Amino acid sequence: MISGHAIYGMLFLWLPFFAISPGAESLLIYQSTIAGMAAIPLFLFAATQVPRWSAALVAFAYLLYAPLHGPNFYDFHELLPPIFFHFFLYYGIATRRNWLVFAMTFVVFSCREDIPIGVAVLGVYLLLTGVRPRLGLGLGVVSVAWFVIDKFVLMPMAGKWWFARIYEDLLPPGESGYGAIVQTILINPVYFLGTLFKEAKLVYGLHMLTPLLFLPLRRWSVAILASSGFFFTLMTTGYAPTISIAFHYTAHWIPYLFLGLVLILRTLSSEPLGKARRRAALGALALATLSHSYIFGAVLQRSTFTGGFAKIEFHITDAEKRRYQELRRLGAMVPREASLAATERESPHVAARLDAYALRDHHGEADYLLINKQQLSFGNTRRTIQDAFKVANYGLLASGDVFYLFKKNHSSPETEGARAALGITP
Numbered sequence: 001m002i003s004g005h006a007i008y009g010m011l012f013l014w015l016p017f018f019a020i021s022p023g024a025e026s027l028l029i030y031q032s033t034i035a036g037m038a039a040i041p042l043f044l045f046a047a048t049q050v051p052r053w054s055a056a057l058v059a060f061a062y063l064l065y066a067p068l069h070g071p072n073f074y075d076f077h078e079l080l081p082p083i084f085f086h087f088f089l090y091y092g093i094a095t096r097r098n099w100l101v102f103a104m105t106f107v108v109f110s111c112r113e114d115i116p117i118g119v120a121v122l123g124v125y126l127l128l129t130g131v132r133p134r135l136g137l138g139l140g141v142v143s144v145a146w147f148v149i150d151k152f153v154l155m156p157m158a159g160k161w162w163f164a165r166i167y168e169d170l171l172p173p174g175e176s177g178y179g180a181i182v183q184t185i186l187i188n189p190v191y192f193l194g195t196l197f198k199e200a201k202l203v204y205g206l207h208m209l210t211p212l213l214f215l216p217l218r219r220w221s222v223a224i225l226a227s228s229g230f231f232f233t234l235m236t237t238g239y240a241p242t243i244s245i246a247f248h249y250t251a252h253w254i255p256y257l258f259l260g261l262v263l264i265l266r267t268l269s270s271e272p273l274g275k276a277r278r279r280a281a282l283g284a285l286a287l288a289t290l291s292h293s294y295i296f297g298a299v300l301q302r303s304t305f306t307g308g309f310a311k312i313e314f315h316i317t318d319a320e321k322r323r324y325q326e327l328r329r330l331g332a333m334v335p336r337e338a339s340l341a342a343t344e345r346e347s348p349h350v351a352a353r354l355d356a357y358a359l360r361d362h363h364g365e366a367d368y369l370l371i372n373k374q375q376l377s378f379g380n381t382r383r384t385i386q387d388a389f390k391v392a393n394y395g396l397l398a399s400g401d402v403f404y405l406f407k408k409n410h411s412s413p414e415t416e417g418a419r420a421a422l423g424i425t426p
Contacts, residue, residue, distance in 0.1 A: 002113075002154065002155050002158045005078065005112055005113060006112065006113040006150050006151075006154065006155055007078045007110075007111060007112055008110040009078075009107060009110030009111045010078070013081060013107070013110075013111070014027060014030050014081065017030045018030075018352070022352030023348075023349060023352065024076070024348035024349050024351075027076040027348075028075075028076055030076075030081075031072060031076050031077075031080055031081060032072055034080075034081045034084045035068065035072055035080050035081070035083060035084070036063065037084060038062070038083045038084040038086075038087055039059040039060075039062050039063050040059075041084060041087035041088040041090075041091050042055075042058065042059050042062055042087040042258060043055050043056060043058070043059040044087075044088075044091045045087055045088075045090040045091040045094055045259075045262065046058045046059065046262045046265075048091070048094040048095060049094065049262050049263065049265070049266040050262065050265050050266055050269065050278065054265060054278065054282055055262075057282050057285070057286060058258065058261060058262060058265070060286075061211070061212070061258075061261075061285055061286070061289045062254075062258055063299075064289050064290065064293040064297060064299055064300075065211060065254070065289065065293065065297075066207070066211065066245060066292055066293050066295075066296035066297035066298075067207060067208055067245040067250040067253070067254065068080075068250065068254060069293075069296075069297045069298040069299070069305070069307070070244070070245045070246035070247065070250070070296075070298075070305075070306060070307045070308070071246070071247055071248040071249075071250055071251060071307070072298075072307070073298060073305070073307025073308065073312045074246060074247055074248060074307045074308030074309075075308065075348070076348070077248035077251075078111055078112050079111075079112060079248045079249070079251035079252070080248060080251050081111065082107075082108045082111040082112070082115060082251070082255075083251060083254055083255050085104050085107045085108050085111075086104075086108060086255035086259075087255065087258075088100060088104045089101060089104035089105060089108065089119075090255075090259055092104055093126070093132060093135065098135075101135065105119065105139065105142070109143075109146050113147065113150045113151050113155060114147075114151075114228075114232060114252075116143040116144070116146045116147040116150075117143070117147060117228045117231065117232075118225075118228035118229075118252065118255070118256055119139055119143040120139065120140050120143035120144050120147070121224060121225060121227050121228055121256075122136075122139060122225065122256075122259075123135075123136040123137065123138070123139030123140030123141075123143060124136065124140055124224065125221060125222070125224060125225055126139065127140065128221060129221050166236040166237070166238070166239040166242060167181050167235065167236055167237060168237060168238055169195055169237035169238060170184045170185070170192065170195065170235070170237060171184070172184060181235075195235075195237055196234060196235070200240070200243050201234050201243050204233065204234070204243040204244065204245065205234065207245045207292075207296070208229075208245070208250065208253050208257065209257075210288060210292060211285075211288050211289045211291075211292040211293070212257055212258075212261050212285065212288070212289075213281065213284055213285055213288055215260070215261050215264045215265070215281065215285070216256075216257045216258075216259075216260030216261050216264060217260075218264050218267075219264065219267065222260045222263050222264055223260070225256040225257075225259055225260050226253060226256050226257060226260065228252055228256065229252040229253030229256060229257070232249060232252040233249050233250075233252060233253070245296065246306045246307055246308055246309075247308060261285075264281075265278055265281060265282070268281055298312070302314045322401065323400070323401055323402065323403075326400030326401055326402075326403055327346060327349055327400075327403060328349075329398075329400070330370060330398055330399075330400060330403050330405045331346075331349060331350045331370070333397065333398060333405060334350065334353075334367075334368045334370070334405070336352070336353055337353070337354070338353070338355075338366075338367040338368055339353070339354075339355035339356070339357070339364060339366040339367045339368070340353060340355070340356055340357070340366050340367065340368045340369075340370060341356070341357035341358070341359050341362075341363045341364055341366040341368070341369050341370070341384075341388070342356070342357075342358070342359060342369070342370040342371070343359050343360075343370065343371050343372045343375035343376075343378070343381055344358060344359070344360050344375050344378045344379070344381065345372060345375055346370055346372055346375070346403075347359075350370060359371070359381045359384045359385055359388075360378050360379035360380055360381045360384065361379070361380065361384065362384060363384050363385070363387065363388035363391075365388070365391060365392055365408075366388075366408070367407065367408050368397075368405060368406065368407055368408070369385070369388060369394055369404075369405070369406040370403065370404075370405050370406075371385060371403065371404045371405075371406070371422060372402050372403055373402050373403075373404065373421065373422055374402050376422065376423070382423070385422070385424060386424055386425070389419070389424055392408050392409075393408065393409055394406035394407065394408055394410070394415075395407060395409075395410035395411045395412045395415045396410075396412050396414045396415040396417075396418040397410055397412070399414070399418060404418050404421075404422065406418075
C-alpha cells in the first residue's frame with residue numbers, strides 16, 4: 001500500500017534478501033551492511049575531488065557519524081539504504097558516467113516518494129554553479145515531475161495517511177498539503193520563524209552539523225544541498241522523532257551533508273595556502289567526529305547509546321534469549337498460508353506471509369493472534385484485541401512467558417485464564 005510511503009524499490013532492493021531468509025533479522029543485516037558499504041562509493045566520489053587520503057578520512061568520518069548509528073539501531077527503514085546509491089550517483093556525476101547517473105537516479109527515486117526533493121536541489125546546484133548545467137536542469141525537471149505525480153496523483157489514489165500531521169502547526173485551519181504550508185510561510189514568516197527557533201531543533205542542528213564543523217554550510221551554493229533535510233526535519237512541528245538523531249529522518253541530511261563536505265574540501269584546496277587549509281580542516285574534522293561519536297555513537301562506546309525510543313543494550317540476557325526462542329516456537333506454529341495479527345514488536349518476526357496485521361491498528365479478523373502482554377498499551381493495541389474477541393471466537397493455542405497465541409474457532413480450557421491475564425473482558 002503506497003498511501004503512506006511509495007517504496008517501489010522494495011521489489012528489487014531488499015525483498016530478494018527477505019525471500020531468501022524471511023525474518024526481521026535479514027532486513028536488519030541488509031540495512032547495516034548497505035549503510036556501512038556506502039563508505040565505498042563515498043570514498044570513490046571524494047577521491048575525484050580531493051587526494052585519496054583525504055577521501056579516506058571523509059569515508060571514516062561517515063562510518064563514525066553518530067546520526068547514522070541511531071537509525072540503524074532503531075528498526076529497518078527505507079531511508080537508510082538509499083545513502084549507498086546517493087554516493088554512487090555523485091560518483092557518476094563527477095566522472096561523467098551518465099549511465100550510472102540515470103541508473104542511480106531511478107534507484108533512489110524508487111526508495112521513497114520524498115527523496116526526489118533532495119535530488120531536485122542537487123540539480124539546482126549543478127545548474128546554478130555551472131558544474132553540469134544541462135544535467136542539473138534535467139535532474140531538476142525529472143525530480144519535480146516524479147515527486148508531483150507520485151505524491152499528488154498516485155499516492156492519494158491509494159488512500160490517506162497520517163504523515164501530513166507532522167506539519168500541523170503550519171497548516172491553516174481546514175487546509176492540508178504542501179501548498180498550504182508554503183502559503184503559511186509566505187503570509188506569516190514571523191510565525192514560521194517562531195516554529196523554527198525551538199531548543200530541540202537547535203540541538204538537533206548542532207548534532208547534525210558540529211561533527212562536520214559546519215563545513216557543508218560554508219558557501220551558499222553548497223549549503224542549499226541541505227535544504228531537503230531542513231524541510232523534512234526542522235520544519236516539522238509536534239513530532240519529536242524528526243528532530244532526533246536516534247531516528248531515520250537523519251537520512252534526509254546525511255548524503256547531502258557529506259556531498260557538501262567533499263565539495264568544500266575541494267574549494268579549500270583552491271584557496272591561498274589551500275593544502276594546509278584542507279589538512280587543518282580534516283584534522284579538526286577528525287577530532288570533532290571522534291568526540292561526537294564517542295558520546296553519541298555506537299562504535300567507540302556503548303554505555304549511553306540510543307537508537308529510536310530507547311537506550312540500546314549490546315548484550316542479550318538469558319531471559320531475552322528464552323523469550324526469543326519462545327517467540328520463534330509460537331511463530332512456527334502458525335501455518336505460512338494463515339493470516340496473523342501480532343503486537344508491535346512481534347509483527348516483524350512473523351510477517352513473512354500474505355496477510356499480516358499489526359494489532360496497534362487492526363486485527364483483520366486474522367486466523368491467529370500473537371500477543372505480547374507487555375505490548376498491550378502500545379497505540380490502540382488493547383482496544384483492537386478487545387474488538388477481535390468480539391467479532392470472532394478465539395481460543396488459546398499456546399503460550400509462553402509473556403506470549404499468547406490464539407487461534408480462531410479453537411477451544412481450550414486455558415482460554416479464559418489467558419483472557420483474564422490480558423485483561424480482555426467477555
